[in-house]
Amino acid sequence: MIEKNVVTDFCGKSSEPVIDATSYVHPLAAVIGNVILGKNIMVSPTAVVRGDEGQPLFVGDDSNVQDGVVIHALETEMNGKEVTKNLYEVEGEKYGVYVGRRVSLAHQVQIHGPAVVLDGTFVGMKALVFKSFVGKGCVIEPGAIVMGVSVADGCYVPAGMVLRTQEDADALPSITDDYPFKNLNNGVVHVNTNLAKQYLAAQKA
Template sequence: MIEKNVVTDFCSEASEPVIDASTYVHPLAAVIGNVILGKNIMVSPTAVVRGDEGQPLHVGDDSNIQDGVVIHALETEMNGKPVAKNLYQVDGRSYGAYVGCRVSLAHQVQIHGPAVVLDDTFVGMKSLVFKSFVGKGCVIEPGSIVMGVTVADGRYVPAGSVIRTQEDADALPEIGADYPFRAMNPGVVHVNTALAKGYMVKQGN
């Protein structure tokens, strides 16, 4: 389902999602409202990208939104005025939630804005990113919670961790040559961009 949002006191305009022609949205997924989806994105069954409260929501080229993923955000506007505390700035623009390029959002991940996940990051199954800024080339292992912090580039969050203080975030280990999941994300990106292309061909696009 792809549709406009409704107008409310926290969302003054009805917006149609902007989806690149090379991106595949499965019929059992939902993309609603002020959402920007880049090129070669696979939006899998039961994924929800809902830009009807906090907005806009952005997902960059060659990323993947796997089964059961939710991207949503707290209200970024009230009675026509921006709610600054619920917005992140990326490249001079404001977003309720921003996902960069070549990012993998594995099954049942929640990216709840205000949130940013930058390029080449892998977010593992059943993880939550909320009120946080995650840098480039990171790995959030499955079942983790990242809330209210900034995660530097090239760090990993061990499986099942709860990262709620900046001190904990700053202590996260760096991804080194011996880190077992260091090379995983490019493979996940390859699989999902190939699936997106294949499904687009199948439906005649």
């Protein structure tokens, strides 16, 4: 389902999602409102990208939004006025949620804005990112909770960790050559960009 959002006191404009022609949204997924999807994105069954409260929501080229993923955000305006605390600025633009290029959001991940996940990061199954900024080339292992912190480029958050202080975030381990999930995201991106391409082709056949 792809549709406009309704107008409310916290979202004063009805917006149609902007989806590149090379991206595939499964019929059992929902993309609603002020959402921008770049190129070669796979949005899998039961995923929800809902830009009807906090917005805009952005997903960059070659990323994937897997089964059961939720991308949503706290209100970014109220009665026509910007709610600055619920916005992140990336490259001069403000977003409720910004997901960069070649990012994998695995099954049942929740990215709840205000939130940023930068290029090349893998977010593992059932992880939550909320009120947080996650850098480039990171791994958020399955079941981790990342809340109210900034995660530096090239770090990983161990499975099941509840990360709620910046002190703990600053002490996260760096991804090294012997880290078992160092190259995991490359394979996941390869699979999902190919799935998007082939589902689109099948749809047009």
